[in-house]
Amino acid sequence: MPKKRKNPQRQPKRASKQVVLSSIKQEAKGVLDEVEKREFPRVVMPSRTTDNIVYDDKVGHYVLGGRKVVRSAGNIRHLKPLSQMVWGLSVARDLLDTEKTTTLRDVYYMAEGAEGLSFEDQSESDRIITDIESVLSCSREDFNVYPEERSAIFGDVLAEYTVKGYEGKRINLTMHPDGVMVGPALATAEFIETSADKVIAIEKGAMFSRFVEDQAWKRFHAVLIHTAGQAPRSTRKLIRRLNTELGLPVYMFADADPWGLHICQVIISGSANAAHISNLVTPKAKWAGVYATDITKYDLPSTKLTEMDLRRLKEIKRDVRYQRGRWKQEIDYFFKIGKKAEQEAFSKYGLSFIVDKYLKKRLDELGA
Amino acid sequence: MPKKRKNPQRQPKRASKQVVLSSIKQEAKGVLDEVEKREFPRVVMPSRTTDNIVYDDKVGHYVLGGRKVVRSAGNIRHLKPLSQMVWGLSVARDLLDTEKTTTLRDVYYMAEGAEGLSFEDQSESDRIITDIESVLSCSREDFNVYPEERSAIFGDVLAEYTVKGYEGKRINLTMHPDGVMVGPALATAEFIETSADKVIAIEKGAMFSRFVEDQAWKRFHAVLIHTAGQAPRSTRKLIRRLNTELGLPVYMFADADPWGLHICQVIISGSANAAHISNLVTPKAKWAGVYATDITKYDLPSTKLTEMDLRRLKEIKRDVRYQRGRWKQEIDYFFKIGKKAEQEAFSKYGLSFIVDKYLKKRLDELGA
Numbered sequence: 001m002p003k004k005r006k007n008p009q010r011q012p013k014r015a016s017k018q019v020v021l022s023s024i025k026q027e028a029k030g031v032l033d034e035v036e037k038r039e040f041p042r043v044v045m046p047s048r049t050t051d052n053i054v055y056d057d058k059v060g061h062y063v064l065g066g067r068k069v070v071r072s073a074g075n076i077r078h079l080k081p082l083s084q085m086v087w088g089l090s091v092a093r094d095l096l097d098t099e100k101t102t103t104l105r106d107v108y109y110m111a112e113g114a115e116g117l118s119f120e121d122q123s124e125s126d127r128i129i130t131d132i133e134s135v136l137s138c139s140r141e142d143f144n145v146y147p148e149e150r151s152a153i154f155g156d157v158l159a160e161y162t163v164k165g166y167e168g169k170r171i172n173l174t175m176h177p178d179g180v181m182v183g184p185a186l187a188t189a190e191f192i193e194t195s196a197d198k199v200i201a202i203e204k205g206a207m208f209s210r211f212v213e214d215q216a217w218k219r220f221h222a223v224l225i226h227t228a229g230q231a232p233r234s235t236r237k238l239i240r241r242l243n244t245e246l247g248l249p250v251y252m253f254a255d256a257d258p259w260g261l262h263i264c265q266v267i268i269s270g271s272a273n274a275a276h277i278s279n280l281v282t283p284k285a286k287w288a289g290v291y292a293t294d295i296t297k298y299d300l301p302s303t304k305l306t307e308m309d310l311r312r313l314k315e316i317k318r319d320v321r322y323q324r325g326r327w328k329q330e331i332d333y334f335f336k337i338g339k340k341a342e343q344e345a346f347s348k349y350g351l352s353f354i355v356d357k358y359l360k361k362r363l364d365e366l367g368a
Numbered sequence: 369m370p371k372k373r374k375n376p377q378r379q380p381k382r383a384s385k386q387v388v389l390s391s392i393k394q395e396a397k398g399v400l401d402e403v404e405k406r407e408f409p410r411v412v413m414p415s416r417t418t419d420n421i422v423y424d425d426k427v428g429h430y431v432l433g434g435r436k437v438v439r440s441a442g443n444i445r446h447l448k449p450l451s452q453m454v455w456g457l458s459v460a461r462d463l464l465d466t467e468k469t470t471t472l473r474d475v476y477y478m479a480e481g482a483e484g485l486s487f488e489d490q491s492e493s494d495r496i497i498t499d500i501e502s503v504l505s506c507s508r509e510d511f512n513v514y515p516e517e518r519s520a521i522f523g524d525v526l527a528e529y530t531v532k533g534y535e536g537k538r539i540n541l542t543m544h545p546d547g548v549m550v551g552p553a554l555a556t557a558e559f560i561e562t563s564a565d566k567v568i569a570i571e572k573g574a575m576f577s578r579f580v581e582d583q584a585w586k587r588f589h590a591v592l593i594h595t596a597g598q599a600p601r602s603t604r605k606l607i608r609r610l611n612t613e614l615g616l617p618v619y620m621f622a623d624a625d626p627w628g629l630h631i632c633q634v635i636i637s638g639s640a641n642a643a644h645i646s647n648l649v650t651p652k653a654k655w656a657g658v659y660a661t662d663i664t665k666y667d668l669p670s671t672k673l674t675e676m677d678l679r680r681l682k683e684i685k686r687d688v689r690y691q692r693g694r695w696k697q698e699i700d701y702f703f704k705i706g707k708k709a710e711q712e713a714f715s716k717y718g719l720s721f722i723v724d725k726y727l728k729k730r731l732d733e734l735g736a
Contacts, residue, residue, distance in 0.1 A: 112669040176539060177533070180546075345480075347470075
């Protein structure tokens, strides 16, 4: 039985909430001061246009460059987005004050009810939320706007809730064998201690359940995470926290196709459209399969890459993040065989093959 | 604080597992006996063709009529499906014996690995699983084939696991504020006791979270269920069990559009293609909104019904289950206004309006 290790970096939720609240107040005060001085109020934020998004090889993810944009009430075209942003900041403050969580869809309907701000559609309210992320340098989850999708986690981690009504209550993440849902409460929980020595992120629900049932978590001392396809941002943040706070290396399993590759890459290095947020990436996470070469090595049931797959694969090949090592080799091999395979394909050899043989061998290969 | 009531109908999982296992053995023995008697082995099952599916008004759901089909090895065209079915029965037995769960996709890959049975695609292995459901008169979850989708539950219910490694462990379903995931473990758990007096099933995740955060579960003594769109079959079965075992009336909230209507209807009366399984329906469940008339009454943000919505609405109007009472009125009203609205539309009036005003009023109207 591995020893429990305490989290050396517990970060009380209150602190991050106070940081966000004080940034909101600072922005609001800036606007107010300018109005009182009879100047045109303005808000400054980093530009998110393509020419200001750069891949930073040193930190291993996309970041924004130095260009700024100014929203000023002195510009008639800025009046509407500036007012909308001030409204958005007040929504963010209310959400934090009342400890309620919401979704982008919900924010849109709140916007519909906001007099005189004439939001036209959800893309407009979504953009305001992204603007606020840029202004406050945090992600929308930090002011309680969560994705609708839920992923799941399972493993020997003791977590302590910080949400209203559950403050101080603790849950062990092996508590519920179907997996513990990753929503606002788990995303803001503190990690107290763990006996695990790695994280395994898994694309498909069937595989996640298999790994739980076949006790892969116990045998490999792993915290399992079901990403449910592309991992929602709160899940990516959770993976990062398991990596940085508890020091657990991260391994990722997805289908052997361009979409699976990208699910893993986004956990590692984020996406260009979240370049303004840095707390969602895990640069040292390792892609552990299913590789294109596994299709041949294990004679897996496979299907032909479709036109769309090939187009996506060509895009990926041009992406700087895929131009070396294992990524490059496997992408070349995809083109060579013209095939893809799903994680479940290993069931050809019986349900437990993937845990008993494949996973064990792959983790050994990667020195895990 | 409402009193806890014990479940008067606790049905130990072992029993249902033994029933399914003994049906499997009986079918297998039938085949074996015929082979030993040098007769052509055969399997008899109810026909699932459209002309044998009837809506039974008395029980309130679709059922199969009396027509049977015979699969006989004496018919060359039956040889393949009969062999495949025998293989499927052995998979079902293995799953129950080893207490592993799986998915239809996984079964397909296992089929790919089955020598000499030449499964062509997943629709073929899916059909075999449905055949086995018909032969055994149970649903595939009863032999551990589960959907990939997961819904969630939250409320004061004490449940006891029956899955391997967790036998006898208990969980209170208010344990995790993000909701407790409904997978194989929860689907087979026994309900021990509850203080709730109703079930509220909710289509959207954002609403489910809202109902949890705003303590709708406590104020209305409700067990909340997030169906995540069309409820997976294991969730429909769970709703039925809460209704029949614990005696809790069921109320359903979905978007005000033809798809939301049908989400509710399927919980009530099932679907024609599951007519061979009767333990998935809750005939007395009540549709509680969002009604078409609510769009006008609450001046909700709405959008035009699309071509596809209208086509679906016309189909639904012809369906016998929609031809009376509230259903009929609301469908007529949809056609009249030509609009639809989402559950989140109430956020126009602030995040808590739906719980504080709408839900309270609606439950009163329905005599809940």
